[in-house]
Amino acid sequence: MTARVDTDTPAEGRREEGFVRRLCYAAALLSPAVAAVLATSHAEAAAKRPVEVRGALDAALRTEIVQAVAPFSGALASRLEARRRATEAGEAAMAVLRSEGYYDAIVEPDIGDGDQPVAFITITEGPRTTLVAPVIAWQGAPPDAASQTIAEAAMKLKAGQAGRAADVIAAEGRVVGALEQHGYADAAAAPREVVVDHADHSMAPTFRIAAGSLVRLGGIRMASKGRTNARWATKLASWKVGEVYTPAVVALLERRLRDTGVYDQVTAALAPANEAVNGLRPVVVSLADRPKGTLEFGASYATSEGVGVDGSWILYNRFGQADTITNTLQVANIESRLETDVAFPDWRRIDQKLALRAAVYADSTPGYDDWGFRGGGDVTYPIAKTTFLTYGLSFDANDANEKESANFIALNHQRKLATFGGLAAVAIDNSNDPLDPTSGWRADARLEPKAALGDGSIVYLKVQGQLSGYLPLDASASTVLAARLKLGAILGGSIPLVPAPDRFYSGGGGSVRGYAYQAVGPRYADNTPEGGLSLFEGSLELRQRLTQQWGLAAFVDTGAAGTTVTPDFSHPDIGVGAGVRYNAGFGPIRLDIATPLYRRRGDSPIQLYISIGQSF
Numbered sequence: 001m002t003a004r005v006d007t008d009t010p011a012e013g014r015r016e017e018g019f020v021r022r023l024c025y026a027a028a029l030l031s032p033a034v035a036a037v038l039a040t041s042h043a044e045a046a047a048k049r050p051v052e053v054r055g056a057l058d059a060a061l062r063t064e065i066v067q068a069v070a071p072f073s074g075a076l077a078s079r080l081e082a083r084r085r086a087t088e089a090g091e092a093a094m095a096v097l098r099s100e101g102y103y104d105a106i107v108e109p110d111i112g113d114g115d116q117p118v119a120f121i122t123i124t125e126g127p128r129t130t131l132v133a134p135v136i137a138w139q140g141a142p143p144d145a146a147s148q149t150i151a152e153a154a155m156k157l158k159a160g161q162a163g164r165a166a167d168v169i170a171a172e173g174r175v176v177g178a179l180e181q182h183g184y185a186d187a188a189a190a191p192r193e194v195v196v197d198h199a200d201h202s203m204a205p206t207f208r209i210a211a212g213s214l215v216r217l218g219g220i221r222m223a224s225k226g227r228t229n230a231r232w233a234t235k236l237a238s239w240k241v242g243e244v245y246t247p248a249v250v251a252l253l254e255r256r257l258r259d260t261g262v263y264d265q266v267t268a269a270l271a272p273a274n275e276a277v278n279g280l281r282p283v284v285v286s287l288a289d290r291p292k293g294t295l296e297f298g299a300s301y302a303t304s305e306g307v308g309v310d311g312s313w314i315l316y317n318r319f320g321q322a323d324t325i326t327n328t329l330q331v332a333n334i335e336s337r338l339e340t341d342v343a344f345p346d347w348r349r350i351d352q353k354l355a356l357r358a359a360v361y362a363d364s365t366p367g368y369d370d371w372g373f374r375g376g377g378d379v380t381y382p383i384a385k386t387t388f389l390t391y392g393l394s395f396d397a398n399d400a401n402e403k404e405s406a407n408f409i410a411l412n413h414q415r416k417l418a419t420f421g422g423l424a425a426v427a428i429d430n431s432n433d434p435l436d437p438t439s440g441w442r443a444d445a446r447l448e449p450k451a452a453l454g455d456g457s458i459v460y461l462k463v464q465g466q467l468s469g470y471l472p473l474d475a476s477a478s479t480v481l482a483a484r485l486k487l488g489a490i491l492g493g494s495i496p497l498v499p500a501p502d503r504f505y506s507g508g509g510g511s512v513r514g515y516a517y518q519a520v521g522p523r524y525a526d527n528t529p530e531g532g533l534s535l536f537e538g539s540l541e542l543r544q545r546l547t548q549q550w551g552l553a554a555f556v557d558t559g560a561a562g563t564t565v566t567p568d569f570s571h572p573d574i575g576v577g578a579g580v581r582y583n584a585g586f587g588p589i590r591l592d593i594a595t596p597l598y599r600r601r602g603d604s605p606i607q608l609y610i611s612i613g614q615s616f
Helices: 010-023 032-042 059-072 079-099 145-155 163-183 230-234 247-258
Strands: 004-006 052-054 107-109 119-124 135-138 190-195 204-210 216-224 261-269 280-289 291-302 305-318 326-334 335-344 353-364 369-384 387-406 407-428 438-455 458-473 479-491 533-546 550-562 573-583 588-596 607-611
Touching: 059 438, 059 550, 079 107, 079 119, 079 163, 079 533, 107 573, 135 145, 163 190, 163 204, 163 247, 216 230, 247 261, 261 458, 369 407, 550 588, 573 607
Parallel strands: 004 190, 052 119, 135 204, 216 280
Antiparallel strands: 107 119, 190 204, 261 280, 291 305, 291 607, 305 326, 326 335, 335 353, 353 369, 369 387, 387 407, 407 438, 438 458, 458 479, 479 533, 533 550, 550 573, 573 588, 588 607
């Protein structure tokens, strides 16, 4: 409180006036924590000797006062030093008492006997001052009637409650905040007046508030835009020109720009009043681009899949729409590719993402070899807070070396196809972490109609879905039970007409651990994986965190790829194993060792997998 009027007897008023000069009202109304900080300049580095706090006090109040006078403890060289220490502690204690509404408290600093006496303060807290009805005195033109009602309700001060300075100061802040939320962007508080009546121990606060004028929003003004297209940025605004200002809509624009990930710094703020245009205030946006490009590298290893290395060159905001261009080169034993992906956030509508991609690739898998070109694009947008819908188109021209069974003999079959595909997918993520979930669940489903033209033309529909769940078994989520179920089917196709790269395969680090890549499911006579028209996979994993960095896991995976459209649950392959997890900060690094329970010809007894992130 910056002003105060006392209504008491003249003699009491004179005593109070002298006391005010010694203690300083402004400091008395600061919170105990601030008073303690101010007092730290008097603290000494010598061994501590506390100033004693005496008197019958409320336990919580005593704790606050003890904390406030603690900085005045220290070695006492003389009685004069002790008396100074007691006086300073008394002033700090009075600040606490007044901040808590004890305006009639008595604090008596004193010292004990001897050359190095004990410094102490004796406190009589007296009656606590209580609030009477607070008042808002509008400075200048008042706001509209509805806003006045909202501002008065925002004070949340009730007659009869303790006259705490912190409550009064907080009430003033809430009034200004409420006005800002309802369009009065320039609302401000002038010095308040607080009248303390010692006769009836009451406090009457009067808030002097200047509401200013109701602010209506104009458009966006780019103060600094770098490579960004100003017209695109303007489309991110969630308000219409002329709409009443609220801080939330400006903050939302700033968040949308920041979430694109292509800026080092983003600010969005209401322009000053003197920059209004036709009575409308623009929002000033300043953007600082991040470096034009970055390089990223990665690697993976599995006993069945070999070594893989990849590097990405990522370019930012080259089209001026917060876009990201990712150029990736991957070289691996099984899958190699050179790919370019272009992503446009907030494409044509807020929170809608357009992704375009093109790649040349060469695969050498146990089930087939192929090379070719693929391209396509898809659009993703949220239909609920954690639910996303994706639809898109794709094209794939490839030359594949497949196998075909004839008279119980597996024959090589060279096949050239041009495949056109569509995509409709939905994904729900209610888990708490993308790389290391400990609670919640995830679900996704995909429909992919495809038409393959060339050597063995065929039209078919590929359907698949997966559900994962995470259950913490203790309050700290150090023990988590994770489960996964995946199902798939290809409708309208048959083997060998369905292209080998598009069939269902299982086995490996992301499906059934313990088995080699593509080793789960039917095989040709030469032990080559045939692939299936249906898929079933399930996993159960117990994850135990040992320390902040280290953890263990034990798991059972099962799965089957079948030659019929209906998934076959009767004879699944099962793998069991254990793993170590190391938390690298951005997510866990995973090392798993697994073994198959049902080994067939060619199956290794042990498989090792190293990757980033949990298996599901």
